[in-house]
Amino acid sequence: MxxxxxxxxxxxxxxxxxxxxxxxxxxxxxxxxxxxxxxxxxxxxxxxxxxxxxxxxxxxxxxxxxxxxxxxxxxxxxxxxxxxxxxxxxxxxxxxxxxxxxxxxxxxxxxxxxxxxxxxxxxxxxxxxxCGRIKKCEPWRGSQFLALKRLTRHRLHLAECITREKTYMVSNLYLKFSELQLLDGDSQPFSNLYGATSSAVLMEYLSPQEIMDSSEEELLHFLADKSKNRIADIAKTSELLKKAARDSYRLDKCMYEPLNVSLASSFNCIQTYQKEIKLIDQAIEKSINGMNPNAFIILKSIPGIGPVWAGGMLAEIGDITAFHSSDALAKYAGLTWRKSDSGDFASEDNPITKAGNTYLRYYLGEAANSVRRHVPEYGEYYAKKYAEVAKHQHKRALALTSRKFVRLVFGLLVKNQLYTGEQLDPEYNIEPN
Structure with missing residues (x-):
């Protein structure tokens, strides 16, 4: 300050x-x-x-x-x-x-x-x-992180394009292969409905009836070829796929060709976006190596954090000395909650403010979601928060885990130390200058 x-x-x-x-x-x-x-x-x-x-x-x-x-x-x-x-x-x-x-x-x-x-x-x-309203604001930090920020923000734009395209094509998927689009868990033949094997099945078989009419040997060979022999139990996958085809609605034959054209276009868009994201990931890593490698190395030392998540956080945070506490960093990211109290009433359903940096909040959320899968402490914390409520479980648990993760990021960057798994101080503040 x-x-x-x-x-x-x-x-x-x-x-x-x-x-x-x-x-x-x-x-x-x-x-x-x-x-x-x-x-x-x-x-x-x-x-x-x-x-x-x-x-x-x-x-x-x-x-x-x-x-x-x-x-x-x-x-x-x-x-x-x-x-x-x-x-x-x-x-x-x-x-x-x-x-x-x-x-x-x-x-x-x-x-x-x-x-x-x-x-x-x-x-x-x-x-x-x-009138002094800028006292809690941080001054312009220059263009040091501007180039990296343009890359990390463009990556988010591409990720949102993929999500939007997948959401758009759901209706076409349901029309062509109604049961396949609804299945999940162990009853779903494919781990990724938008992956290479699934898209090959949807594109090369005109209708579910064609899958039903193909021989067992032919379907097994097709799945093995398109998946490059990466399916663990190919016989089970074939069985689930035929069951899904059998249980799906049938359409007039004149509808399948237009649906195929639409789905093929959507799959091409998704594949193009994914290819561009890989190129952006390479550019992010190249760009950040010449900027602040120390902070970059510190963030990458956290299990589950790779160059993309580290680069995204660093681009939006900039110099950590701009923040006097982890609370200030969390507020900047919009990871705070509005209180609603009146008399003896205290609301238990408080929405997140979302008034801060949208991009930083996104990268903190994605990073925290990755960390919880690699660090038991964060996995247990997420599970605890998930079980506390009956609605919005994942969104609430991830937001709270992200808030906890902010304290870790702030503490490591301020102390200029690598992640060791040891418990940091509950709060580490920088005294205002």
Whole structure:
């Protein structure tokens, strides 16, 4: 947490859009020094920095610049990075804060009847900083992790594309092979319904009836060939597949060909996404090796954590010294819960806030889900939380396991030590500077 002398600070509020940055600069007494608009490009940013520097030079009572803007997708990245590293502003120790738009939206409510215009939005953002609302925010940490972040976020995008495509093709799967899509556990012939063997069966057999009409020897040979002899009990798989075909609904013959075309397209999309994810995984590992190998090695020392999960967490966390406690890191990730108490009533069903970094929450969740399979302590904790409730068992247990995992990640990175399996302190805080 940084210390700012608010009495001698120029508060610069920037309302960012794709084409322009509307700026309002005030001091602690709300004297307005800048109220103008600049193009959201390099010349516009340089013009803004010169105007801020002139303002600081003419008012000797000001010695620090605090620039605050809302985090608006990629549009705020360039101006935030420019102001934090601009040589013109270096004598004035510039701090740049990219705040969650929800924070400024809630702050606006304190101004009853305030119009919504770009200049007023810029003033509101500057006043948000002037009133000390940025005390619990972390300043812009530069572009050190920006390249890695683009890779890890793109990987999440590809993973979501696969999930969306699988969800979309469920209806076509049910229409063509109704029983196969519904089976699970020991009655399901395939461990992965979207795997190579399953897709081969669905694509090369036009209908369930064709599976029924094929001989036992022919089907066994087909399954062995498509699975590359990786099926442990191929006879059982063949038996389950024929049973599923026998129990499935039959369609008019004219429907099977269009369904096959749709399913083939979906399988091709999934395979393409999976191929791209492998390439992104390689790029993530290559990118991170030249950045902060120490933190990367520490995270990979945790059982179940590979380069992708480690890279995803590191890209979003950045420098761990930006967080003074594991609670601050958990809040940044949105792994906190809203309390709902009134009188003697205390709600037991408290939703997670999800107001933090979505990408960090995703990678922490995936990492925690992997760790629980490798570390008994986390597996037992997950099982305990899973058994405590009758609904949302997995989501709740995984969220709580992720919160526990945050303490481990924070403790290891702060202490700069590898995972040894030993119990860390329940809480390890960094005292604010």
């Amino acid at each position: 940084i210390k700012i002398n608010y009495m001698s600070t120029l508060f610069v509020g920037i309302d960012v859009s794709s084409k322009s940055n509307v700026v309002c600069a005030i001091d602690f007494d709300e004297n307005k020094y800048i109220s103008s608009s600049f193009k959201n490009n390099q010349p516009g940013a340089e013009e803004l920095s010169i105007m801020i520097a002139d303002c600081m030079a003419h008012h000797k009572n000001l010695n620090t610049v605090v620039a605050t803007l809302e985090s608006t997708s990629v549009y705020s990245v360039h101006i935030a990075n420019f102001l934090s590293t601009c040589e013109t502003l270096m004598p004035y120790k510039p701090y740049v804060f990219c705040v969650n738009p929800k924070m400024t939206a809630n702050y606006r409510k304190s101004y009853i009847g305030m119009d919504k215009t770009d200049p007023l939005d810029a003033y509101l953002i500057a006043d948000f900083a002037r």
